[in-house]
Amino acid sequence: MSVNNGFIEKYLRTDKLPHIWCPGCGNGIVINSLIRAIDNVELEQEKTVVISGIGCSGRASGYLKFCAFQPVHGRVLAYATGIKLYNPELNVICIMGDGDCASIGGNHLIHAARRNIGVTAVVLNNNNYGMTGGQYSPTTPKKSMTRTSPFGHIEPPFDICDLALTSGATYVARSHTYKPRILTKYFQKALTHKGFALVEAMCDCPTLYGRLNKKGSGKEMLIKQKDRAVQLEKAKKMTPEELEDKFTVGEFANKVKPEYTEQYERIIEQVRTEDS
Ligand SMILES: Cc1ncc(C[n+]2csc(CCOP(=O)(O)OP(=O)(O)O)c2C)c(N)n1
Numbered sequence: 001m002s003v004n005n006g007f008i009e010k011y012l013r014t015d016k017l018p019h020i021w022c023p024g025c026g027n028g029i030v031i032n033s034l035i036r037a038i039d040n041v042e043l044e045q046e047k048t049v050v051i052s053g054i055g056c057s058g059r060a061s062g063y064l065k066f067c068a069f070q071p072v073h074g075r076v077l078a079y080a081t082g083i084k085l086y087n088p089e090l091n092v093i094c095i096m097g098d099g100d101c102a103s104i105g106g107n108h109l110i111h112a113a114r115r116n117i118g119v120t121a122v123v124l125n126n127n128n129y130g131m132t133g134g135q136y137s138p139t140t141p142k143k144s145m146t147r148t149s150p151f152g153h154i155e156p157p158f159d160i161c162d163l164a165l166t167s168g169a170t171y172v173a174r175s176h177t178y179k180p181r182i183l184t185k186y187f188q189k190a191l192t193h194k195g196f197a198l199v200e201a202m203c204d205c206p207t208l209y210g211r212l213n214k215k216g217s218g219k220e221m222l223i224k225q226k227d228r229a230v231q232l233e234k235a236k237k238m239t240p241e242e243l244e245d246k247f248t249v250g251e252f253a254n255k256v257k258p259e260y261t262e263q264y265e266r267i268i269e270q271v272r273t274e275d276s
């Protein structure tokens with residue numbers, strides 16, 4: 001028996017280790033929180049599909065012991081939609097970077113949320129494109145230094161939770177790597193939610209975003225997450241200037257609305273009855 005009572009062997013493809021993530025990268029913390037949530041809600045491994053995009057975060061599905069799939073960049077939610085429609089009994093977990101989810105995959109995000117299809121979206125937001133060398137992404141804060149904004153970024157960032165919420169997602173929450181237990185709690189709620197659920201995990205990339213912006217070591221970046229996070233209720237009383245370089249945390253939605261595959265199944269039943 002191993003020191004972890006078999007937890008690691010149960011959920012990780014240990015033959016694929018060591019992983020590729022840099023020392024201090026936040027990805028490991030988020031994936032740890034996710035598998036603890038999966039274990040706590042007792043998802044059946046044989047009935048769970050993990051799909052991840054292309055990027056550092058995209059490597060996650062390869063390390064996890066579930067039915068796993070890595071489609072082309074930005075198409076995680078498109079494939080997830082097909083898999084869930086083919087077999088609504090499956091738990092479908094989509095792991096995406098902020099680039100994968102909100103730039104090349106942005107259109108799929110808004111439509112998956114609009115349909116309220118019952119999949120769980122896990123977004124690892126490290127504010128840049130990690131795998132390709134630290135270019136700016138749609139969530140890069142203004143004034144940040146990236147490989148493609150060497151004099152400071154001028155675009156306003158997307159708020160992925162706001163985007164999901166206004167598009168129709170029925171469970172939306174955000175936390176960060178300094179609070180792994182809160183992440184686990186949100187993941188549990190998302191995994192058991194009926195409808196489109198999105199949890200955004202603010203995550204550290206010390207090697208690129210951190211280095212280019214002089215944010216310090218992985219440990220220092222991790223501690224800074226705590227200082228940047230503002231509870232939703234407190235944020236409502238703050239000005240946009242006060243919220244600059246901060247992010248709000250909490251649950252933004254937890255609503256009941258008809259789930260897409262259930263409605264689709266009803267249409268199939270209806271057509272079958274009319275035909276017979
Ligand atoms: C169609 C397509 N366009 C571009 C790329 C190059 N590419 C690979 S990963 C990536 C961005 C990764 O950033 P993100 O999704 O935020 O993930 P991270 O690496 O930061 O975890 C890009 C642009 C690609 N592989 N395929």
Ligand code: SF4
Pocket residue numbers: 020021022024025026027056057126130131204205206207208209
């Ligand atoms: S480049 Fe950044 S996101 Fe990619 S593994 Fe390294 S620290 Fe993590």
